[in-house]
Amino acid sequence: xxxxxKLIFEISREGRKAYSLPKCDVDTLPVDELIPEKYxxxxxxxxxxxxxVDIVRHYTNLSSKNYGVDTGFYPLGSCTMKYNPKxxxxxxxxDGFRNIHPLQPEETVQGALEVMYELQKALGEITGMxxxxxxxxxxxxGELTGLMIMKAYHRExxxxxxxxxxxxxxxxxxxxxxxxxxxxxxxxxxxxxxxxDVNVEKLKEAMGDDIAGxxxxxxxxxxxxxxxxxxxxxxxxxxxxxMYYDGANANAILGVTRPGDMGFDIIHLNLHKTxxxxxxxxxxxxxxVGVSEELAKFLPTPTVEKHGDVYTLNYSxxxxxxxxxxxxxxxxxxxxxxxxxxxxGAEGLENVSANAVINANxxxxxxxxxxxxxxxxxxxHEFVLGGIENDNGITTLDIAKRLIxxxxxxxxxxxxxxxxxxxxxxxxxxxxxxTLDAFISAMLKIAEEAESTPELLKEAPHNxxxxxxxxxxxxxxxxxxxx
Amino acid sequence: MEIKKGLYYTEENEWVRVEGxxxxxxxxxxxxxxxxxxVYIELPDVGDTLKAGDxxxxxxxxxxxxxxxxxxxxxxxxxxEELEDSPELINEDPYGSWIIAVDLLDVTELDELMDAEAYxxxxxxxx
Numbered sequence: 023x024x025x026x027x028k029l030i031f032e033i034s035r036e037g038r039k040a041y042s043l044p045k046c047d048v049d050t051l052p053v054d055e056l057i058p059e060k061y062x063x064x065x066x067x068x069x070x071x072x073x074x075v076d077i078v079r080h081y082t083n084l085s086s087k088n089y090g091v092d093t094g095f096y097p098l099g100s101c102t103m104k105y106n107p108k109x110x111x112x113x114x115x116x117d118g119f120r121n122i123h124p125l126q127p128e129e130t131v132q133g134a135l136e137v138m139y140e141l142q143k144a145l146g147e148i149t150g151m152x153x154x155x156x157x158x159x160x161x162x163x164g165e166l167t168g169l170m171i172m173k174a175y176h177r178e179x180x181x182x183x184x185x186x187x188x189x190x191x192x193x194x195x196x197x198x199x200x201x202x203x204x205x206x207x208x209x210x211x212x213x214x215x216x217x218x219d220v221n222v223e224k225l226k227e228a229m230g231d232d233i234a235g236x237x238x239x240x241x242x243x244x245x246x247x248x249x250x251x252x253x254x255x256x257x258x259x260x261x262x263x264x265m266y267y268d269g270a271n272a273n274a275i276l277g278v279t280r281p282g283d284m285g286f287d288i289i290h291l292n293l294h295k296t297x298x299x300x301x302x303x304x305x306x307x308x309x310x311v312g313v314s315e316e317l318a319k320f321l322p323t324p325t326v327e328k329h330g331d332v333y334t335l336n337y338s339x340x341x342x343x344x345x346x347x348x349x350x351x352x353x354x355x356x357x358x359x360x361x362x363x364x365x366x367g368a369e370g371l372e373n374v375s376a377n378a379v380i381n382a383n384x385x386x387x388x389x390x391x392x393x394x395x396x397x398x399x400x401x402x403h404e405f406v407l408g409g410i411e412n413d414n415g416i417t418t419l420d421i422a423k424r425l426i427x428x429x430x431x432x433x434x435x436x437x438x439x440x441x442x443x444x445x446x447x448x449x450x451x452x453x454x455x456x457t458l459d460a461f462i463s464a465m466l467k468i469a470e471e472a473e474s475t476p477e478l479l480k481e482a483p484h485n486x487x488x489x490x491x492x493x494x495x496x497x498x499x500x501x502x503x504x505x
Numbered sequence: 506m507e508i509k510k511g512l513y514y515t516e517e518n519e520w521v522r523v524e525g526x527x528x529x530x531x532x533x534x535x536x537x538x539x540x541x542x543x544v545y546i547e548l549p550d551v552g553d554t555l556k557a558g559d560x561x562x563x564x565x566x567x568x569x570x571x572x573x574x575x576x577x578x579x580x581x582x583x584x585x586e587e588l589e590d591s592p593e594l595i596n597e598d599p600y601g602s603w604i605i606a607v608d609l610l611d612v613t614e615l616d617e618l619m620d621a622e623a624y625x626x627x628x629x630x631x632x
Binding site for chain 2: 419435436437439442493494497498
């Protein structure tokens, strides 16, 4: 059934069913006597009619086509698709975490509140921030929350109507300009210099009393640590702005350096990237926000506090930006992240980042020469290629599609926009040297194929039930309904 | 890559064709090629007054969505509605497929732009 590719509608046969109901033992009435005619639809529902074994086989076969970190190597740059240890799931399924209700009295959920409190503290320690809120639902929501805090800070100083612009470098994480726009900020883009770093001179030119702050991802989307980060923070602070740290790439710095020490005022982390909670397929994610001591009063309510041995939820923070999420954020995800932090320990987390960086550099060095490496310097957790050196008409898209044939999830392609034919590779720390070597072999083989049999790449993937998808037609003339 | 004589160019790969006080604006052959197959375009409204450097349109391909920046300040007097249904025209004929036409506010801004020769040199270095 490897090639199974049917829709459930295609296996439908009239009258076939997967249920057997007892005869109705109450009087029945025709539907048009119960519902006014104008609310009745005359269009057939076209629901699939299948037997139990059909439906079980259908979904079992589809599920076997899933590809995830538990199936194979998943080097999706910018996304940190690391392996999620199973102990996280065991801990999250404990009765006291799984079977509680968000409206239970605080005294009956002290253990859950303790986990939240300790996680807030641990994330604060890891990032060098004073206080943390676990509420934001994911990364971009964290950005929005962080920028709301930035706005509240300027409002308190009577400067929010004057400070209407946010600076975002062109190597930023893609959601940054979107988040700033949602809050009504005007985005000022700063070009990178030739080395991929923020152009400090251009930043100085852009500064003024209309700047609310700057959003910086460090290491950047190019996988490069920003060498002038202290100077950048000083420049923005001197102009009265705040520094926002996008934690998308925090996997490269755990236990090595901290955004708080670099000079950042507000940060968010992605627990689903850096702290091994489920990622993709709806996650759900979690994007805790941390702030400096000065900004702590603006954090969303409630925050979890500890008084003596008792944990409480504090809703009374007059300067708070308010609630940003129902209840307390994605609690089950927080439990998994806390389990990860405890099982790693401080030294373990430092090793996570060291290995993530070593793995990325190992791949980068092995592929360099065969593949273009537009920015050739020590990378952090990820790096960006620019297509095959002797491309023979083969694009990054062709390479990505061919990687599927070799059993790999293709890396992020055509992002960041600053690199032509970009392919962003992030192996993460959990991959063995054997896995990395096998991936390198596949990539080198593909470069050979580009030379010898380019049509093989142009037509890839070959080993999937659905072959190369016509993305252009799909985007121009989408058919979004099965008829 | 085609670079057409008689047009003004920007470093962001837009072109400007001037007819009197009216300027037609589009994206260059290089830009359409870098974007790949264009599948969607967002146009401004006629009557919008925009500054040089403002993003006035978004061009979306299967690879990316990119802002198109206005090379010169002006008021939008025409939009190329044909592109809404057939964005691929930009791929087929980038210099024929203007996106908007503006009434120029300040013709001296044109002096800041590159001519075909300068753009060719810029392209060979940057692109």
